[in-house]
Amino acid sequence: MRLFGVRNGKGLEFTLSADRCSDISRLSFDGVNLGYFSPVGYVAPAYYDAVGNGFLKSFTAGFLTTCGLYAVGTPCQDAGEYTSLHGSVGNTPAESIGIRQTEDVIEIQAKIDQSEMFGRKLVLYRTVTCSLQENRITIQDRIANEGDRISPCMILYHFNMGYPLLSETAELNIPSKQVSARTEKAAKAIAHWHEITKPQPQFEEECFYHQFSKEGQAGIYNAAIGKGIRISFDTDKLPYFVQWKMMGQREYVMGLEPGNCHPDGRDKMRESGTLVELQPGEQVSYCVHLQFFRDQTEWQSSFIPSNQE
Numbered sequence: 001m002r003l004f005g006v007r008n009g010k011g012l013e014f015t016l017s018a019d020r021c022s023d024i025s026r027l028s029f030d031g032v033n034l035g036y037f038s039p040v041g042y043v044a045p046a047y048y049d050a051v052g053n054g055f056l057k058s059f060t061a062g063f064l065t066t067c068g069l070y071a072v073g074t075p076c077q078d079a080g081e082y083t084s085l086h087g088s089v090g091n092t093p094a095e096s097i098g099i100r101q102t103e104d105v106i107e108i109q110a111k112i113d114q115s116e117m118f119g120r121k122l123v124l125y126r127t128v129t130c131s132l133q134e135n136r137i138t139i140q141d142r143i144a145n146e147g148d149r150i151s152p153c154m155i156l157y158h159f160n161m162g163y164p165l166l167s168e169t170a171e172l173n174i175p176s177k178q179v180s181a182r183t184e185k186a187a188k189a190i191a192h193w194h195e196i197t198k199p200q201p202q203f204e205e206e207c208f209y210h211q212f213s214k215e216g217q218a219g220i221y222n223a224a225i226g227k228g229i230r231i232s233f234d235t236d237k238l239p240y241f242v243q244w245k246m247m248g249q250r251e252y253v254m255g256l257e258p259g260n261c262h263p264d265g266r267d268k269m270r271e272s273g274t275l276v277e278l279q280p281g282e283q284v285s286y287c288v289h290l291q292f293f294r295d296q297t298e299w300q301s302s303f304i305p306s307n308q309e
Contacts, residue, residue, distance in 0.1 A: 001044050004099070006106055012135045012292060014063065019045055019093040022110035022126050025062035029135065029227050029292050035063030036162030036253035048091035055085040061253065065090045067156040069114050069122045069143060073263025083266050087154065089114055089124060106130045121147030122278070135292040142285045145278035152266060153278045156242070156259035157288055159231060161220050166254050168198050170222040174243060174256075175303050176210035182242075182264070183207065193243065196254070203248035209262065210241040214304055218243070218256045221299045228299040232289045233258045258288060 002018035003025070014027040025042070027035045043058035052075050059065065067073075067090060071083035094110040101107070108128045115121035125142040145151050172194045181187035186206040193208045210218075216235040221228030240262050244255030260276050261269050269275040278284065293299040 001042060002093075002097075004097075004108065006108070006130055008106065008130050008132050008135065010132070010135055011294075012130065012137070014130075014137075016108060016128060017042075017060075017062070018097050018110065020060065021066045021090045021092055021112050021124070022094050022097065022108065022128065023062060023066055023090060024064040024128075024137075025060060027063040030294070032164065032225055032227050033162060034165045034227065034229060034292075036061050036160040036166070038062075038253075039250055045091045045093055048088065050084045050088055053085045055091075058091060061158075061160045063160060064139075065158040065160070067158050067259070067263075068154045069124060070120065070152055070154065071266050072154040072156045072259065072261050074265040074268075076265035076267040078265070078267040078270060086156070086158075086263075089155075090158075094126075102132075104132055106132065115146070119147075120149060120151040121145065122151055122153060137290040139288045139290075140285070141287070142283055143278070144283040145280055148280050150277050150279055153276045153284060154259075154261045154266065154269070155286060156240075156257055156261065156263065157233075157238075158244075159256045161229070161254040161256060163252060164225050165220060165222050165227055165229070166196065166252065167222060167224065168196055169224040170196050170220050172196060172218075172220055172254070173300070173303055174210050174218040174241075175212075175305060176241070177213040178211040180209045181207070182209060186245075193245065197247050199249045199252045200247050201249050203246065203251070205248075206245040207263070208243040208245070210243060211239075212241070216241055216258055217303055219299065219303070220254065220256075221293065221296050223296055226294050226296075228293040228296065230291045230293070230299065230302050231256055231258070232291070234287065237284075237286050238288075260286070
């Protein structure tokens with residue numbers, strides 16, 4: 001697998017996995033790990049299992065796993081097709097990748113082709129920009145329908161916070177205007193959605209859906225290590241946000257996940273009339289901003305209050 005190491009000289013260091021959608025597998029700040037690296041480790045795309053929940057066999061997680069492009073979330077049957085968990089783009093190698101550096105940024109550009117013979121042809125053009133002046137990363141994606149038929153277009157940015165950033169001393173901030181639970185178990189725990197506990201054996205995941213009144217934003221700060229992150233995005237383009245709370249032993253992770261869809265399956269999105277589809281020749285662009293902090297006051301002041309319009 002091709003792995004690119006990026007350092008900005010100001011404390012930010014990450015690994016970009018070219019053969020896994022050019023996602024970010026490892027990320028540290030001042031030498032402190034911020035992401036979650038799952039027990040399955042690095043898995044080359046040749047070993048991807050596209051049947052049902054086979055995605056979990058190669059779910060490295062890492063700091064970012066991109067889900068899509070033809071399906072996100074629960075496997076289902078939709079429009080005569082069986083979809084797999086979270087789609088295959090996160091297990092697709094970049095067809096081409098290039099690096100550009102200036103005095104201000106390191107920029108990595110990649111093309112991830114999801115075309116099918118006799119089928120749909122979506123292509124993801126990704127630009128990951130790391131500032132050399134500040135501790136910031138921007139992920140800009142353009143998805144183009146280069147085929148001759150209408151195609152579903154689903155994307156979920158599965159950001160995964162891990163230890164030691166994630167611990168019982170960490171503070172979670174998601175200034176949303178509304179929170180709802182995905183499952184009955186999550187509904188029982190909704191009053192505690194923001195609480196971070198110690199790892200627990202056989203913990204059953206809890207997912208919460210957040211809605212924002214203006215800019216989408218979420219982050220974690222841990223005063224014990226003096227490190228924090230803020231994720232921001234445009235809710236006009238990415239109107240869905242999933243908080244994946246998984247407080248398990250060896251599966252200790254907090255997912256902060258903006259997307260253009262929810263993870264309940266493509267069939268549910270179609271039934272509700274909210275499935276994004278691209279016409280032949282049509283394209284759409286998405287952007288997510290990441291900012292990293294050492295100071296808790298600066299981290300707190302970077303958030304827009306949920307009631308601010």
